[in-house]
Amino acid sequence: MRRFARGVNGVFVVDKPQGITSYDVVRTVKRVMPGVKIGYLGTLDPLATGVLPILLGEGTKLVPYLEAGTKTYEADLHLGVTTDTQDREGRILQSVDVGDYDLSPQKVEAVIQQFKGRIMQLPPMYSALKQNGEPLYKLARRGEAVQRAPREVEIYELQATEIAPPSLHLHIECSKGTYIRTMAHDIGEQLGCGAHLAELRRIRSGPFCLEDALTLDDIERLLNTGELQGRILTLSQAMGFLPAVEVGDADAFHVHNGQTVILEDLPHRSEENERVVRVLTKKGGGLVAVGGIQRGKEGLMLKPLRVFHDALFTKAPPCDKDMIDKMTRTIADQGGR
Numbered sequence: 001m002r003r004f005a006r007g008v009n010g011v012f013v014v015d016k017p018q019g020i021t022s023y024d025v026v027r028t029v030k031r032v033m034p035g036v037k038i039g040y041l042g043t044l045d046p047l048a049t050g051v052l053p054i055l056l057g058e059g060t061k062l063v064p065y066l067e068a069g070t071k072t073y074e075a076d077l078h079l080g081v082t083t084d085t086q087d088r089e090g091r092i093l094q095s096v097d098v099g100d101y102d103l104s105p106q107k108v109e110a111v112i113q114q115f116k117g118r119i120m121q122l123p124p125m126y127s128a129l130k131q132n133g134e135p136l137y138k139l140a141r142r143g144e145a146v147q148r149a150p151r152e153v154e155i156y157e158l159q160a161t162e163i164a165p166p167s168l169h170l171h172i173e174c175s176k177g178t179y180i181r182t183m184a185h186d187i188g189e190q191l192g193c194g195a196h197l198a199e200l201r202r203i204r205s206g207p208f209c210l211e212d213a214l215t216l217d218d219i220e221r222l223l224n225t226g227e228l229q230g231r232i233l234t235l236s237q238a239m240g241f242l243p244a245v246e247v248g249d250a251d252a253f254h255v256h257n258g259q260t261v262i263l264e265d266l267p268h269r270s271e272e273n274e275r276v277v278r279v280l281t282k283k284g285g286g287l288v289a290v291g292g293i294q295r296g297k298e299g300l301m302l303k304p305l306r307v308f309h310d311a312l313f314t315k316a317p318p319c320d321k322d323m324i325d326k327m328t329r330t331i332a333d334q335g336g337r
Contacts, residue, residue, distance in 0.1 A: 008036055009057035009310050010232040015213035016044050016052040028216055029054055032223055041067055042176065042205050043128065047087050050202035051210055058287075058308045059235060065290060065306075066238070069206020070156060070173055076199035077168040077184045079103065079191065085126040086181035087197040094194055098165045101193040108160050108168065111190045116158050120150040121182050153178040168195070207241050235287040235310050242278045242290070245302065252281050252288045255304045263293070263300040279304070286310050 014025055022043045029038055039060040041053040050073075055062060080098040083090030128135050129148070157173035168187075172180060181197040188195025203210045214222070214231060222228040236244070251261045279289040279302065289304040 007057070008033070008229070008232065009059055009308075010234050011056065011059050011062070011208070011238040012054055012228075012232045013208045013210075013213040014052045014054055014219070015210065015215050016049055017216065018049050019046055021046055022052055025052055025216070026054070029219070032219070039063065041208075042071065042202070044202060045087070045181075045200070047089055047197070048200040048202060050200075051205045051208055051213055052202075053205055053208045056232065058310050059238065061306055061308060062235065062238060065242075066206050067176055069176070070204070071176065071178065071202060071206075072204035073170075073172045073174070073180055074201045074203060075170045075172060075180050075184065075197060077170065077187065077195045078198040079166040079168055079188060079195045080193045081166075081196055082185065082188065082194035083196045085196075086124050086179075086185040087200075090126070090196070096193055098193050101191060103163070103165045103168075103191065103193070105160070105163055107191070108163050111187060112158050112160055112170070114190060115183060115187065116155050118152055118154050121153050121179055121186075122150050123148050124179060124182050124185075151177060155183075167198075207238070234285075235308060236278060236280055236285055239278045239287065239290065242276060244280050245277045245291070245293070246280050246282045246285075247288065247302075248282055251302075252279075255279055255289050255291065255302065256307050258304055258307065260301050260303045262296075262298050263302050276305070277302075 014029075016022065016025055022040055026038055026040055030036075033056070037057055037060055039055040041055065041063065044050065044052055053066070078088065080101075081095045082093045084093055085091075123129050154175040155172065155178070156175070157171065159171045160168060161171050162169035172178075172183070174180075180200055184195050184197040219228065222231060245263065247255060247261070247263075254261050275293045277291055277293060278287060279291045280286065281288060287308050287310045289307040291302050291304045294301050294303060
C-alpha cells in the first residue's frame with residue numbers, strides 16, 4: 001500500500017464497518033498517512049456502522065465547531081429481550097414473549113412520542129464516560145455499578161418506519177451525546193416488553209453524509225491510484241455551513257496572529273453583527289480562522305476565535321505599499337515609540 005504525503009489538512013468521511021472500534025479506523029488511516037495528526041468526530045460502538053468523519057492535520061482544530069451538529073441514525077430494536085449493555089453484544093438479562101404485549105402501531109407511536117424533544121438520559125454503565133478517571137465500561141466489566149447523573153439530550157425527529165415485532169425500525173435525528181442503545185432500552189421499558197439495540201447505522205453527522213463516505217477498501221484503492229487527495233474536503237469546505245469573509249494578505253496575516261481587524265470593504269449591514277464566520281484568503285480561499293464579527297466604533301470588527309495554519313501564513317506576506325503605509329500610521333499613532 002502506498003503512503004500519503006505529509007502536511008495534509010482536511011476532512012474525509014469513512015463508512016465505518018461493523019465489528020471494529022472508531023479508533024481502529026484511525027489506526028488504519030495512520031498507517032497510510034504517517035506523520036499526519038489524525039482525529040475523528042463522534043465515537044461509534046463496534047456494533048454500529050456508518051458516517052465517521054476523519055480529521056487530518058489542522059482539521060483536528062475543527063472539533064468544537066463540528067461536533068455539535070445533528071446526528072442521524074437508522075436503528076433496529078429487538079423487542080422482548082434486554083441485555084446488560086443495552087445492545088445485542090451484551091449478556092441477556094430477560095427474555096419475554098412479545099405476543100403478550102400490545103405492540104400495535106398506535107401503542108408504539110404513543111410511546112415514541114414521549115422521546116421527542118428535550119429528554120433526560122441516564123448514561124449506560126457500558127460507556128466511555130469516566131468516574132474518578134476510569135471509564136465506566138471497565139467498572140461494569142468488574143461487576144461494579146456507580147451513580148450516574150442524567151444528561152439532557154435533544155431528539156429532533158423520531159419515526160417508527162417499520163413495526164414487525166420482535167423488530168422495530170426507527171429513524172432518529174438527535175443532538176450529540178445521545179445514546180441510541182439507551183433510547184432502545186428506555187423505549188422497551190415503556191412498551192413493557194423490554195428491548196435492546198440490534199443494528200445501528202449513522203447516515204449523517206453534522207454536514208457529513210453517507211453518500212460522501214469511503215469504505216476502508218475505497219481508501220486503499222484511491223491511495224494506490226493517487227486519487228485519495230481529491231476526496232479530502234478542505235477546511236473551508238468542511239466549514240461551509242458558516243458564511244465566508246474574504247481578506248487580503250495583510251489582514252490575513254494580522255488575523256492569523258490573533259489580531260482584530262476592521263472590515264473596511266464589507267457592507268455595514270446590521271445582520272452581519274455578532275456573526276461567526278470562516279475567514280478565507282482572497283487568493284486561494286485557504287482557511288485563515290474562524291472569527292466573530294462585532295460592530296465597533298470604527299465599523300465592523302473581525303476578531304479571530306481560532307486560527308489555522310492551513311494557508312501560507314507561517315511567514316509574513318510581502319511588505320507591499322499598503323502594508324507599509326499601515327505600519328507607518330501605527331508607529332505615528334504611538335508617537336514613534
